[in-house]
Amino acid sequence: MSAAEIPAPRARRAAPSRETLVNAGLGLALLVFGLGAWLLDEPFLITLATKVAILAIAGAGLNLVLGYGGLVSFGHAAYFGIGGYTSGILAHHALNYTPMFEWPFLFEGSTSMPLIWLFAMVLGGLAALAIGALSLRTTGVYFIMITLAFGQMIFYFAISWPAYGGEDGLPIYVRNGFPGLNTLDPIQFFALAVAVLFAVLGLISMLAHSRFGLALQAARQNRQRLMAVGIRPGGVLLVAFVISGAITALAGALYADLNRFVSPSMLSWHLSGELLVFLILGGTGRLFAPLAGAGLYITLEHVLGGVSDYWQFYFGLLLLGVVLFARGGVIGFLTGGRHG
Amino acid sequence: MSMILLIEQLLNGIQSGLMLFLMAAGLTLVFGVMGLINLAHGSLYMVGAFACAGVAAATGSFWLGLAASIAAAAAAGAIVEVAVIRRLYARDHLDQVLATFALILIFSEGTRWLYGSFPLYLNVPAALSGSVTLPGGIQYSLFRLAIIGAGLAVAVGLFLLIGKTRIGVQVRAGEADREMIAGLGVDIGRLYTLVFALGAALAGLAGALVGTIQSVQVGMGEPVLILAFVVIVIGGIGSIKGALIGALLVGLTDTMGRVLLPPLFSLFMETSAATSIGAALASMAIYILMALVLVVRPGGLFGARA
Structure with missing residues (x-):
């Protein structure tokens, strides 16, 4: 009975829906912007587009639990920062020729992105497992406050732990490498980030349409009903939380490489808030919301930041307006409809 | 470690706990009565501190500044409630989080604009x-002692207000069933504004008092806000008693952890490593406390519901 209650995923309709067209347009816009900047020889704009892509990956991680699972996690900066520090610390050891550990085998750190990504995702996933297992004992407003508090715990740990720079952060002197690419070339790093973004969005779309994704969305809509068909919501939500943490950590590793620097600010609760803002600006629960939201946020930061040093004041007013009066975000506006 | 230092730190812990209680009491009342999670509570704390600094600098009187902090924070709270918060009661928590996050940006950047x-x-x-x-024979700062006294007085006053007065009855009834007391002729809109302004005034008072010990600056309310959340999670949402006990637990754990953990670790490892591990663990101590409470009682020590 429950399966009939869940709205059919829109991607299975025969003709491409308006949202699919908007999504394609958004993806294309990012590519065109990056390539255009490359043709015009504007490395700064390429970097800006890369930042959008990477933040969109982090937002996509959050979207899995927030948009589909209905869990308002206010601590996703934790996984973002863990990914960033994984990249920073592995590169730090490899570049300084100080082995990370010598027992049980010699490990000298790494400057290879695929390996770093693997580590980042495993560590981000494990952190999400621990935090999620505790936080998911509660719901609603408790969950928001607890995820925020655990995020803050990791932030303070990073500040007070002196081995890797503490409050000052940790520089990555040379951007980590990817086999076959020159990651120091902005457009090649951009291409890599965009490829990862589309892979992540593809994965989330696949997950959302799978049995797991349907159960996850059912957990958002009605936990009792999900239990009635014999699925424990807690397990589904925890698995989603772990995947979400891993994806956000992957974004963090990329972000550290983009800036060639990692600091506790990647773990700050402001970043958790910004990730939430991306989703509400883009339109919660829509596949491409993180890209639309991150794109809009970075554009506003760039444009308003050029007008006033206090651009966040105006941004706050805008955000307030969107939350109070324009629910559904950019994609909701472009598709002319609200998302169920 | 001398006994005197220990007692001094114990008092510091109580003092910071009572200031946390002033913050947490407002948050937990607002959540209990209106069902609203208010991230901008830290901004009201900051407003109080800046009002106190501004008026004290202009008039030369700390006491006028203190009165101004309470008045300014309560006024800011009432204005925000009427202009923004009121529209959020019926919304889900995500909207509340984002709208009040937007308020933080507006308050923080606005204050930075005005004061630098x-x-x-x-x-x-x-x-x-x-x-x-x-x-x-323990020497202790008179001002900190006065803060402890003020915190205790406010706590007693708040318990009397909630427990013994007509407004307190309405607040408690509002927590239990807001439609019902609206049906009984209580102006629910005015009650909400009043509760919000009361919480704001407490936050403003805490901001002015703590701002006098530390410093007054943009963003000062945010770490306190998150600590107040930890307090509420430990104490149980909506419970003033839980907020008091949670706040004292958090204040003491934080202060004593910073004092005791480094020497504790130096008992069995070298000093520099002990200092860094001790300091790192001390910074996490209250969150570990929160996790323990969650494992034992997911609804908080005095929470009615999870």
Whole structure:
């Protein structure tokens, strides 16, 4: 009975829906912007587009639990920062020729992105497992406050732990490498980030349409009903939380490489808030919301930041307006409809 | 470690716990009565501190500044409630989080615009400066002692207000069933504004008092806000008693952890490593406490519901 209650995923309709067209347009816009900047020889704009892509990956991680699972996690900066520090610390050891550990085998750190990504995702996933297992004992407003508090715990740990720079952060002197690419070339790093973004969005779309994704969305809509068909919501939500943490950590590793620097600010609760803002600006629960939201946020930061040093004041007013009066975000506006 | 230092730190822990209680009490009341999660509570704390610094600098009187902090924070709270918060009661928590996050940006950047990024410093009033000798020969700052007294007085006042007065009855009834008391003729809109302004005034008072010990600057309310969340999670949402006990637990754990953990670790490892591990663990101690409470009682120590 429950399966009939869940709205059919829109991607299975025969003709491409308006949202699919908007999504394609958004993806294309990012590519065109990056390539255009490359043709015009504007490395700064390429970097800006890369930042959008990477933040969109982090937002996509959050979207899995927030948009589909209905869990308002206010601590996703934790996984973002863990990914960033994984990249920073592995590169730090490899570049300084100080082995990370010598027992049980010699490990000298790494400057290879695929390996770093693997580590980042495993560590981000494990952190999400621990935090999620505790936080998911509660719901609603408790969950928001607890995820925020655990995020803050990791932030303070990073500040007070002196081995890797503490409050000052940790520089990555040379951007980590990817086999076959020159990651120091902005457009090649951009291409890599965009490829990862589309892979992540593809994965989330696949997950959302799978049995797991349907159960996850059912957990958002009605936990009792999900239990009635014999699925424990807690397990589904925890698995989603772990995947979400891993994806956000992957974004963090990329972000550290983009800036060639990692600091506790990647773990700050402001970043958790910004990730939430991306989703509400883009339109919660829509596949491409993180890209639309991150794109809009970075554009506003760039444009308003050029007008006033206090651009966040105006941004706050805008955000307030969107939350109070324009629910559904950019994609909701472009598709002319609200998302169920 | 001397006994005197220990007792001094114990008092510091109680003092920071009571200031946390002033913050947490407002948050937990607002959540209990209106069902609203208010991230901008830290901004009201900041408004109180800046109002105190501004008025104290202009008039030269700390006491006028203190009165101004309470008045300004309550006024800011009432205005925000009427203009924004009121529209959020019926919304889900995500909207509340984002709208109040937007309010933080507006308050913080607006204050930075007006006052700049440099911290302001408040002078302890002459009557309360210096230190007193407590029984046992312990020298302790008179102002901090006065803060402890003020915190306790506010706590008692709040318990009386909630427990014994007509407004308190309405607040408690509002927590239980807001439609019903609206049906009984209580102006629910006015009650909400009142509760919100009351919470804001407490936050403003805490901001002015703590701002006098530390410094007054943009963003000062945010770490306190998150600590207040930890307090509420430990104490149980909506419970004033839980907020008091949670706040004291958090204040003491935080202060004592910083004092005791480094020497504790130096008992069995070298000093520099012990200092860094001890300091790192101390910074996490309250969150570990929160996790333990969650494992044992997911609804908080005095929470009615999970």
